[in-house]
Amino acid sequence: MSDWTETYRPTTLSEVRGNNKARDQLEEWAKTWDDHRKAVIVHGSPGIGKTSAAHALANDMGWPVMELNASDDRQADVIKRVAGEASKSGTLTGGSGGRRLVILDEADNFHGNADYGGSREVTRVVKSAGQPIVLVANEFYDMSQSLRKFCETIEFRDVSARSIVPVLRDICRREGIEFEEDALRTIAEATSGDLRSAVNDLQAVADGASRLTVDDVVTSERDTTEGIFDFLDALIKEKDAHGALLAAYDVDETPDDLLNWVEDNVPKDYSGGELADAYEFMSNADRWLGRVRATQDYSFWRYATDNIAAGVAASRREPKGGWTRYGPPSYWSKLGRTRGKRDRRDAIAQRIADREGASVATVRQEILPFLSAMTHLCRNRDLTVAMTAAYDLDEKEVSFITGSGADTNKVESVVADAAERRAQETVEHSGSAFFDAPDSDETDSSEKDESTTTETASLEDTFDDAPSSGATSSADGDESADSSADSTDEATDEDGSAEETDDDGQSGLSDFF
Numbered sequence: 318m319s320d321w322t323e324t325y326r327p328t329t330l331s332e333v334r335g336n337n338k339a340r341d342q343l344e345e346w347a348k349t350w351d352d353h354r355k356a357v358i359v360h361g362s363p364g365i366g367k368t369s370a371a372h373a374l375a376n377d378m379g380w381p382v383m384e385l386n387a388s389d390d391r392q393a394d395v396i397k398r399v400a401g402e403a404s405k406s407g408t409l410t411g412g413s414g415g416r417r418l419v420i421l422d423e424a425d426n427f428h429g430n431a432d433y434g435g436s437r438e439v440t441r442v443v444k445s446a447g448q449p450i451v452l453v454a455n456e457f458y459d460m461s462q463s464l465r466k467f468c469e470t471i472e473f474r475d476v477s478a479r480s481i482v483p484v485l486r487d488i489c490r491r492e493g494i495e496f497e498e499d500a501l502r503t504i505a506e507a508t509s510g511d512l513r514s515a516v517n518d519l520q521a522v523a524d525g526a527s528r529l530t531v532d533d534v535v536t537s538e539r540d541t542t543e544g545i546f547d548f549l550d551a552l553i554k555e556k557d558a559h560g561a562l563l564a565a566y567d568v569d570e571t572p573d574d575l576l577n578w579v580e581d582n583v584p585k586d587y588s589g590g591e592l593a594d595a596y597e598f599m600s601n602a603d604r605w606l607g608r609v610r611a612t613q614d615y616s617f618w619r620y621a622t623d624n625i626a627a628g629v630a631a632s633r634r635e636p637k638g639g640w641t642r643y644g645p646p647s648y649w650s651k652l653g654r655t656r657g658k659r660d661r662r663d664a665i666a667q668r669i670a671d672r673e674g675a676s677v678a679t680v681r682q683e684i685l686p687f688l689s690a691m692t693h694l695c696r697n698r699d700l701t702v703a704m705t706a707a708y709d710l711d712e713k714e715v716s717f718i719t720g721s722g723a724d725t726n727k728v729e730s731v732v733a734d735a736a737e738r739r740a741q742e743t744v745e746h747s748g749s750a751f752f753d754a755p756d757s758d759e760t761d762s763s764e765k766d767e768s769t770t771t772e773t774a775s776l777e778d779t780f781d782d783a784p785s786s787g788a789t790s791s792a793d794g795d796e797s798a799d800s801s802a803d804s805t806d807e808a809t810d811e812d813g814s815a816e817e818t819d820d821d822g823q824s825g826l827s828d829f830f
Contacts, residue, residue, distance in 0.1 A: 339474070343371075360471075419448055421439065424460060474510075479505075562626045669708055
């Protein structure tokens, strides 16, 4: 049996159900693409027809499709080769007007080791694309901020049960299956807005049957999760403490992330005493989360959730109404802005840790601050050069530690001197690896000649200085001794091989300096 979700996939935008406004926005984006030349992000819950709408759009516009989805390799080189080439301008493989549609499915999942560099490359492709691009995502805020700002956005909402029922009815008629209207309505209501799941449930129930009744529909309740914005609305405006706690269990967020969401959005509706009480409960939650991090005992999570959900809801003192624009935590955007700096810091710390035999955490907390203080603005230039040579740092890394500009002459000269120093140390520690050893016969011969010459000169000096007579007086002996001492002092002063030293027993210290 074929998959009904593929068999009955909409072929035109007019067949897309439940998102008429989003469908019209997508069509308008395609028709005016030559005016704005921007990519579009289509986001919403799984199974509501985002990818189907993109393919239907391509059919309506007469554009061939180039698709990259979750089953493909997501590394930067693959993105560049597939999506990058497909997005270039050209008419050989293009459809109407020389256009083709590039679809990047699950665009919110470009992260992790397998997707190294993928998100950055997608952003580059989007900025320079010569063809229309549709990025399909389930979680809009899981995408990088730099990518989001270069695209238009269209939100697809969950499909209502009354929009799902006509789709199921049409499938039953095409398959020749009789049905009870209540049976279709039961399936539609059980899928919580997921049209794809509703079609799959219908196929599972109707398999081998000629008539579908309510009794035949035995679909179990789905394990659904509540969206974070719906939860915030319920927590801050609607639910009591018990209801807010139950709603928190249905949100697919850890208590750490939940605390960040609530902390940033509560002040938009709470004020005065109720805001103070809410922050008191959130501070208690933060203490429990700190205990989790310290002990790795995740059973404490429930106490944090109690304070985040029940405590904040109990802090409400008056009814809240109207619509509030909630947003993602500012802490996340701060992390996004500082990600480049943190990556550079960690790369430097890892290199120092490998050399010094320390942990990366120790280097970050103890060693890097000292290096930064001692080499601030490269003022201690010799130390900065030594540090750069020891850890093989480049201009940006030296700039990061010292606080100097990466493109200044000072930093560039430091890096150049460090490279020269490393090369010199390599030669010094290489022994005779870079030089030819002298011939042993020649060495022995030269040493022998030099030794002979020295000995001859010594003998000649001895005979020249010897007295003419063997008998000497004591006075002559004293005079000779004084003359010998003076001669020795003069020789010492002339060749500079010895210095006058004080008789304090400390003359050996000069060997250490």
